[in-house]
Amino acid sequence: MKKQKMFFRMITAALIRQHSRMLVALLAIAVGATILSGLVTIYYDVPRQMGAQFRNYGANMLLLPSGEGEFNEATVNNALGVVNKENLVGAAPYRYESVFINEQPVIAAATNMDGAKAASPYWLVNGNWPAAENEVLVGKSLAAVLGVKEGSSINVVYGEESRAAKTEADAEKTAEKKDIKEKDIKENKAEKSNETDVSEEKEGMPFTVSGILETGGSEEDYIFISLSDMAVLTGKGGRLDAAELSISASQDELKAYADKISAQNSAVSPRLVKRVTQSETTVLTKLQALVFLVTAVVLLLTMICVATTMMAVVAERRKEIGLRKALGASDSSIIAEFMGEGLLLGGVGGLLGVIFGFAFAQAVSMNVFNSSINFRPLILPVTVIVSVLVTGLACLLPVRNATDVDPALVLKGE
Amino acid sequence: MSLLEIKNISKIYGELKALDDVSLKVEKGEWVAIMGPSGSGKSTMMNIIGCMDKPSLGQVLLDGVDISKESNKNLTNIRRDKIGLIFQQFHLVNYLTAVENVMVSQYYHSMPDEKEAMEALARVGLAERAKHLPSQLSGGEQQRVCIARALINYPEIVLADEPTGNLDEANENIVIDIFRQLHREGTTLIVVTHDPEVAEVAQRTLVLEHGRLAKEIVNENFKD
Incomplete structure (x- = not known):
């Protein structure tokens, strides 16, 4: 042995x-x-x-137009290709337009409802998310002003020049109180409004209120419709003003994603929502x-x-x-x-x-x-x-x- | 040359002389008993012969080598190579079986060999109890394991400290018979005891009193 x-x-x-x-x-x-x-x-x-x-607290990255080239769904999808699919919790593209409801100027946000739901899980909808055409989600504050509730019908008007000018003024005033995200969106919107400075007046488009949105934030002043409804309403599709991304990643990883997106897409300017990423870190x-x-x-x-x-x-x-x-x-x-x-x-x-x-x-x-x-x-x-x-x-x-x-x-x- | 030669050794603890100018010789193949009452210096003598202690004064020559000035490390090596120890309280490792206890001695000496360890146990009549733990063995059986362990490396001297002190008469006789057999085979035996019956079966008895060698008795009727 x-x-x-x-x-x-x-x-x-x-x-x-x-x-x-x-x-x-x-x-x-x-x-x-x-x-x-x-x-x-x-x-x-x-x-x-x-x-x-932390992803329950909403998006941690914004994609904004850089001003170089078109910023549309294809651009956003291209940028999303950089992000690891397992890390991507939700992505919501947004297009903002000024519209009128009962002659009141209102900001209409068009988005992909599934993407918005995933990117902003803290949104509380009383009623249902829009699922069919011509369904709209109305912010709680706005719903109180308009006197609408779930199931109400509203007529959304887009395109009156004089009213559009008034809307711009009001919207800019509101933008001063908002964070960088909304400011960027507003700036972008102002540019787009100039570009689409058309005086053609359209008839309104009927929508059914599918639900009332509570977020505790500025979203309660908006209406939310689908991108396809917005295209029908405005007569133009494709263009986006922003995209909100919710990515499960550390701050460093998010920065790396942002750098990669910038490098690969000159039309996109990615920004981290610092209040979320920093507190997470x-x-x-x-x-x-x-x-x-x-x-x-x-x-x-x-x-x-x-x-x-x-x-x-x-x-x-x-x-x-x-x-x-x-x-x-x-x-x-x-x-x-x-x-x-x-x-x-x-x-x-x-x-x-x-x-x-x-x-x-x-x-x-x-x-x-x-x-x-x-x-x-x-x-x-x-x-x-x-x-x-x-x-x-x-x-x-x-x-x-x-x-x-x-x-x-x-x-x-x- | 004597196998063991002790020249005028003393062991002093403060003012106490445990051993006082003791000299003795043990020849190869001899069976010697060291006897004396408690406090006579038996254990001190045993520790010095067993290389577990050094004398304060004097010389101890084991196989011609003076071990009284050796370092502890060298004493450990000498003990491992030349001495087989048998204890009154057996001191078996309680979580090892009988055969493993024998193999421990081989492990420190050279190379463990289970077959050889089994043969050593068979020699003391314990082949069938080889796989038992000490707690499953009687006192006599444990002492026989202890003897097998002491013999396994073929030591120059087998040093037994009160080997029958914890045994009944029947087991005492068995152990003494094993000693007789070892003596016949030429093993040098030094048995430290206070029991006259154990001492009188040895060839020679050295009696210690108050740390001094009081007398030496040669057993004229010694029989193997």
Whole structure:
């Protein structure tokens, strides 16, 4: 029999047949490794999970016309090709026009309803989203002014020059109070209005109010219709004023996407919605720091627990250590045997930790984020190696003490 | 040349002299008993002969080599290569089986050999108990495992400290019979005991009193 085989036979026998004390150490390591593996899994999955949660707060990137070339659905679709499909939560193209309802100037936003729903999940619609032609979503504030409700019929008029001028003035006044997104849209709209400075007057187009929109924001002053209805209403299609994108990605990734879109599409000027991306980054950074801190503290506690247990094990086995020395064991043999036991314990505890850690991370993910988590194979070697290292460190002092045992003293007959 | 020659050794702890100017010789193949009451210096003598302690004064020549000035590391190597230890309390590793306990001694000495360890157990009549843990063995059986472990590396000297101290009469006789057999095979035996019945079966008995060699009794009726 080779010496190594006997070595493993001895250390496995020590762990298996002396299970009560070793079980405590194993439990400590397994708990530490579970927390490590679970929190690291969460640590790496939190950006994805939190990103998905943050996507409930609306778009985090705007695509605006740069002024160079046409900005239409094809341009937006081309820009979207840059974004990883798995990361794209929603994309809503927008075209804004000034229209009149009951002779009142109103901003009509045409969009892809499915895209708007995905990009702005926080929008609350009382009634239904427009699904058929000639259906309109009316902002809550505007609905109160117009005196309309779900199921009401309204006539939307587009194209009166004098009224259009009035609309521009009103809209610009409103724009001063809005953020950069709306400002950009307004500027764009002003340019487009000049371009389409036509005096032809059209008859109104009847719409049915499918639902009333509550957002708590400026959208409550708009009406929302489909892009195809807008094309019919205005007699022109294709042109867009903006596109809102909701992308599940970190701020750096978003910046990378924006740079790529700019580079590939000169007609598109991508902008990050900083209030969303920055707060997302801040929260994630703090959360990850917290996870890191908790993991470090748990590993430290594990180390203390293992060190204490190993101290007790060494104290309990002083006679055995003395005997081994009496039989001719060198200090290095004693160190190797106790370290071997500790490291084997660390490895087994680490493996258990990987299994329980994944279950722990899965439970946290399901309860907190309501979505499952993917197993990362890299967690397995990382957890086992860290467990072995922590156990090894914890064993250093107790094992050092083991070599101090004097066989003559501990083996005394009486 | 004597296998073991002790020249005027003393072991002093502060003001206490555990051994006081003791000299003795043990020839190869001899069976010697060291006797004395508690506190007479038996255990100190055993530790010095067993290379687990060093004398404060004097010389200990083992196989011609002065071990009294050796480093602890060298003493460990000498102990591993030349001494087989038998303890009153057996001192078996409680989580290893009987055969594994014997193999531990091989492990530190040279190379573990399960077949050879089994043969050593068979020699002390424990072949069928080889896979048992110490807790599953009687005191006598544990002592026989301890003897097998001491013999496995063919030591120059087998040093037994109160080998029958924890055994009943039947097991005491078994152990003494094993010693007789070992002696017949040429093994040098030094048995430290306070039991006159164990001492009187040896060829020679050295009596320690208050750390000094009080007398030496040669067993005229010695029989193998």
